[in-house]
Amino acid sequence: MPSYDYPFNERIRTLLRLEDLFTKVLHNMAAGHEYHHHCALLSLFQILDVIDRAELKADLLQELDRQKIVMTSLLGNPSIAEKVLTDLIGEIENTSKALRQNTTKLGQTLRDNDWLMSIKQRAGIPGGVCEFDLPSYHYWLGLDEDRRRQDLDNWLQPLISIYDALRIILHILRGSGNTVELTAVNGVYQQMLGGSKPAQMLRLQVDDDVECFPEVSANKYAINIRFNSLDYAQKPRACDKNVNFTLTLCNL
Numbered sequence: 178m179p180s181y182d183y184p185f186n187e188r189i190r191t192l193l194r195l196e197d198l199f200t201k202v203l204h205n206m207a208a209g210h211e212y213h214h215h216c217a218l219l220s221l222f223q224i225l226d227v228i229d230r231a232e233l234k235a236d237l238l239q240e241l242d243r244q245k246i247v248m249t250s251l252l253g254n255p256s257i258a259e260k261v262l263t264d265l266i267g268e269i270e271n272t273s274k275a276l277r278q279n280t281t282k283l284g285q286t287l288r289d290n291d292w293l294m295s296i297k298q299r300a301g302i303p304g305g306v307c308e309f310d311l312p313s314y315h316y317w318l319g320l321d322e323d324r325r326r327q328d329l330d331n332w333l334q335p336l337i338s339i340y341d342a343l344r345i346i347l348h349i350l351r352g353s354g355n356t357v358e359l360t361a362v363n364g365v366y367q368q369m370l371g372g373s374k375p376a377q378m379l380r381l382q383v384d385d386d387v388e389c390f391p392e393v394s395a396n397k398y399a400i401n402i403r404f405n406s407l408d409y410a411q412k413p414r415a416c417d418k419n420v421n422f423t424l425t426l427c428n429l
Contacts, residue, residue: 179382179383179385179387179390180380180381180382181380181381181382181390181391181393182351182378182379182380183378183379183380183381183393183395184377184378185375185376185377185378185379185395185396185397186377188236188377189350189377189378191227191233192343192346192347193347193378194227195224195227195228195339195340195343196340196343196344196347198220198221198223198224198227199220199224199336199339199340199343201216201217201220202217202220202221202224202329202333204217205217205220206326206329206330206333209322209326210322211318211319211322211325214318214322214325214326214329215306215318217329218296218329218332219300221287221329221332221333221336222296222297222300224284224336225284225287225288225297228283228284228336228339229284233283233339234276234279234283234339237276237339237342237343237346238273238276238277238342240346240429241269241272241273241276241342241345241346242273243429244269244345244346244349244429245266245269245270245273248262248265248266248269249266265345268341268345269345272338272341272342272345273342275338275341276338276339276342279335279338283335283336283339284335284336285335286335287332287335287336290332292313293332295311296311296314299311346429349429350377350378350427350428350429351378351380351425351427353427353428353429354376354380354425354426354427354428355425355426356380356423356424356425357423357424357425358421358422358423359421359422359423359424360419360420360421360422361402361403361404361419361420361421361422362419363416363417363418363419364389364403364404364405364415364416364417364418364419364420365402365403365404366400366401366402366422367399367400367401367402368399368400369398369399370397370398370399370400370426374428375397375428376397376426376427376428377427377428377429378426378427378428379393379395379400379424379425379426379427380424380425380427381393381402381422381423381424381425382422382423383420383421383422383423384421387420387421387422388406389404389405389406389407389416389420390404390405390407390413391403391404391405391422392404392405392413403415404416404420
């Protein structure tokens with residue numbers, strides 16, 4: 178089922194953006210063609226830009242520590258699989274340790290690489306990484322794929338603890354909340370929100386055969402969802418039929 182995550186605050190928005198970029202880096206690294214490795218490197222540069230604008234490390238460590246306390250308090254609960262819980266606690270501990278051991282600024286080892294930064298600077302110019310602009314980069318792309326993959330892995334390693342941390346946090350976030358089945362009448366759904374603990378993200382899923390997509394406007398007070406149909410020749414148009422979907426309000 179196609180699913181859509183919508184963050185309610187900048188903190189979760191940053192984690193979702195980083196998750197998307199790390200997923201693209203890892204996917205393109207696994208592929209062998211030079212164009213895939215080029216795309217992996219461009220996504221790696223975008224990761225540097227995102228983490229440069231946020232107090233990410235402190236936020237991740239704070240949330241991991243909080244989740245460890247929560248998970249530890251659940252030990253002995255007969256309704257929760259203890260092995261799954263202990264494995265998760267161990268993963269949180271290992272990831273927190275790896276993050277704390279990295280005492281430099283996140284991504285600083287890459288920023289100190291003058292060759293990579295010269296590519297990053299040119300990559301911001303449309304068509305700026307052609308072979309006549311960066312012959313050294315053109316040479317690198319022509320190397321054996323195993324050599325390129327090893328280089329990419331070396332550049333990614335200082336950042337992998339970030340990915341491990343956000344992966345754990347988003348996994349816990351997505352697993353929270355109750356999922357309800359709803360209907361958007363004529364493609365529109367609205368819901369007022371309340372409660373002492375506001376949601377941090379919503380997850381929306383639709384069946385594979387639904388030929389429309391949701392546009393969400395939401396905050397801690399209300400949710401507005403409007404389903405649109407994709408028109409490749411014009412801008413999206415409103416869906417005028419009832420759409421069944423599932424909704425989960427997530428909170429750490």
